[in-house]
Structure formats: structure tokens, C-alpha cells
Amino acid sequence: MAGTATSRGVRLAGHYLNELLLTEYRRQWYYRGDRNRSNKVNTMAVAYVLAVHRLGDTAVEVEYQEDAKRIKDTVYRALVGRILTRETLELFMDAFAMSEAHCETLARLWDGTAAPRVLIGDMPPIARPNPAARTKRRYETVQRHEFHYLGADGQPVRHRTIQTIRALVDGYSVHPYTFDLSEVELEFVLGGAPSEPYQLQGTHWAVDVQLPETLSIGQAVPMEFSTIFRNDAPLEPCFRYATHQRLTDLMFRVEFHPRCLPRSVHWTEWRDYREPDDVVTHSQSAALNREHSVVQHLEVLENAVAGFAWEF
Incomplete structure (x- = not known):
């Protein structure tokens, strides 16, 4: 994986990476996370998977946990599309043993050569007469x-x-x-x-x-x-x-x-x-x-x- 990324490429790749972790690669981190938040990626649980891959199977549990804490913010910034370096993206690919197709799509989103798969904007919500009166989605x-x-x-x-x-x-x-x-x-x-x-x-x-x-x-x-x-x-x-x-x-x-x-x-x-x-x-x-x-x-x-x- 070569090249450089634009801010748009980082955002698109990060959002698609988040979607892959919610779906295709969910089972690899879900057992360590908060199972009540079914529609959210648990960044600490994902960081733990990355830590195990980084340190290998010779480390002990406390070392995995400490390394996961160190890289938790890196994971968060990557998944919200804020900061995602080539090295961090490759770490995700390797740690989760992602398919060749998913790796190629992520790489092309990151370097700006692929059309978006996941598009998440920051559009302001609809103005309501009473903002406190939120209705449950049916x-x-x-x-x-x-x-x-x-x-x-x-x-x-x-x-x-x-x-x-x-x-x-x-x-x-x-x-x-x-x-x-x-x-x-x-x-x-x-x-x-x-x-x-x-x-x-x-x-x-x-x-x-x-x-x-x-x-x-x-x-x-x-x-x-x-x-x-x-x-x-x-x-x-x-x-x-x-x-x-x-x-x-x-x-x-x-x-x-x-x-x-x-x-x-x-x-x-x-x-x-x-x-x-x-x-x-x-x-x-x-x-x-x-x-x-x-x-x-x-x-x-x-x-x-x-x-x-x-x-x-």
C-alpha cells in the first residue's frame, strides 16, 4: 500500500473501516466490548485486538491491556475519519485478517481513487419546536x-x-x-x-x-x-x-x-x-x-x- 491520503480519503476510509468492524469483523472484538451498544464499535475492544497482533502471543494479559489503552485514542481517531495513517490502516488490515477485496477498497478510499462506500456527513438536525420532546423511532x-x-x-x-x-x-x-x-x-x-x-x-x-x-x-x-x-x-x-x-x-x-x-x-x-x-x-x-x-x-x-x- 503506497501513496498519500487527503483529508477526504481519510474520512471515507475511516468510516468504511468502522462499518466493516460493525459487520464483517464484528465477532473478533465483540466479546470484549459492551454488548448493550450493538450499533457502536467499542474502541477499547478493537484496540485490544490490535495490541494482541502488535505484541504477538509471547506477551502476557497485562501487557495487552496496557498497549490497548495506549492506542485507544488512535483507534477512535481512525474510525471517525479524523486521523488515519497508512501504517495504522495496515495494522487494522493485518490484525483483523481482512479479505483482499476489503483491503483493496480501504486502500483506494484512503488514497482517493475509489468512490465512497460509506458516506457520513455532519448535517445539522431538523429544528423542532420543543427539542426536549424527542420521539422514539418506530x-x-x-x-x-x-x-x-x-x-x-x-x-x-x-x-x-x-x-x-x-x-x-x-x-x-x-x-x-x-x-x-x-x-x-x-x-x-x-x-x-x-x-x-x-x-x-x-x-x-x-x-x-x-x-x-x-x-x-x-x-x-x-x-x-x-x-x-x-x-x-x-x-x-x-x-x-x-x-x-x-x-x-x-x-x-x-x-x-x-x-x-x-x-x-x-x-x-x-x-x-x-x-x-x-x-x-x-x-x-x-x-x-x-x-x-x-x-x-x-x-x-x-x-x-x-x-x-x-x-x-
Whole structure:
């Protein structure tokens, strides 16, 4: 592994490393950590694994523990994407015996030659009238695939969302779906029976989808939503998705009409979706495939705004 890293490369590699430790390599540290924090990596437990690898099997337990304490802060800074040297990244790879594919992805993220797999931003939360009144999340999205279609005039004509949600509480039976009525009209829903649309605020409306069955905690259900665009006025030449929550297994696909192909397309990340902070923070050229489309996969998107932007 050679080369140098940018601050963006360090952040992307650190976030992907954290995701790998939460999933693929979890069993190697989990037994030493706090098992009540199932969605967090225990930095001390991970540091212990690194210490055992660093010192070898000739050291005694107290030496492993002392070394783990010394490098705990290094582990934390690496996993939050703050500081991650080439040597530290290689230590993680070796200590956890990571696969060749995972090592290659980490190395390419670190040196800036790979597209992101995990994208975690620092977008401010939604302002609430009473910040102290926090409501418990009732569901989580474990898969979301977005399909965006443009017509011969370069304007969007329809959009399809396929997602899988999982209940975080018992008795989850109604799922909300929101949309901007000034731009789109809900065409159909699969995976439940939608209510009549009702207004939330301004042009933002919603439907309540009655699920096929009431879900218990941990149960999941697939859903599909299809919308058609009104195109009363030209829309901004981009498709972007914003989330304040943690989403997994995302795919964004934008398909262009063969009679109106773009001059350029870029995978784009924004600081926020709200003015005046809706500025581009990163842009990377994307090539059309044989279907006149661009596709991007993300394993995790959290507290961030991302998508595609194009020019005709």
C-alpha cells in the first residue's frame, strides 16, 4: 500500500473501516466490548485486538491491556475519519485478517481513487419546536433503491423507490410516505394500502400506508412507491437524497432519454439541502452506461446529502 491520503480519503476510509468492524469483523472484538451498544464499535475492544497482533502471543494479559489503552485514542481517531495513517490502516488490515477485496477498497478510499462506500456527513438536525420532546423511532430503512427517469425534454418524468423497512417497536402497522405535491403525483404503492393524501405544510403532503400485516419489533417488509412529475416549471438538473437517519444498502440510478443526453454528469455531495447551506462539497465525474444511465451504490448514508447533478 503506497501513496498519500487527503483529508477526504481519510474520512471515507475511516468510516468504511468502522462499518466493516460493525459487520464483517464484528465477532473478533465483540466479546470484549459492551454488548448493550450493538450499533457502536467499542474502541477499547478493537484496540485490544490490535495490541494482541502488535505484541504477538509471547506477551502476557497485562501487557495487552496496557498497549490497548495506549492506542485507544488512535483507534477512535481512525474510525471517525479524523486521523488515519497508512501504517495504522495496515495494522487494522493485518490484525483483523481482512479479505483482499476489503483491503483493496480501504486502500483506494484512503488514497482517493475509489468512490465512497460509506458516506457520513455532519448535517445539522431538523429544528423542532420543543427539542426536549424527542420521539422514539418506530422503524428503520434497511434498503432503499431510487430510480429516476428523465424525458426527451431533459425534465424528470417519473421516479420509483424500492425500500425495505424494519420495525423498531411492536405493533407497527402504518407507514408514512411524504412527497412534494408541487412537483410530483403519487401514482401507486406496492406493499400496503395508501390513505388519501393529506397536507403537512405548504406543498408537502403525505399518505399513510396500511401495511399488509402488523409488524413486531425486528420484522421487515418490502415496499415500492411510484411517482410521476408535473413539470409545471423546469426543475433543477439534479437528483439528490437527504437523510438525517442512518440508511443502509442504497442505490441511486438516473436514466436519461436517448434524445436528450447530458454533456456531463457528476456524483455530487452537498453540505445540506436547506438554504443557504445547500452548497456542493464534492463532485466527481460519472460516465453513462449503455442504458444511458448512471448508478451509485452506498453501503451506508447517514446525516448527509448526495446524488447526481448534470448539465445539457
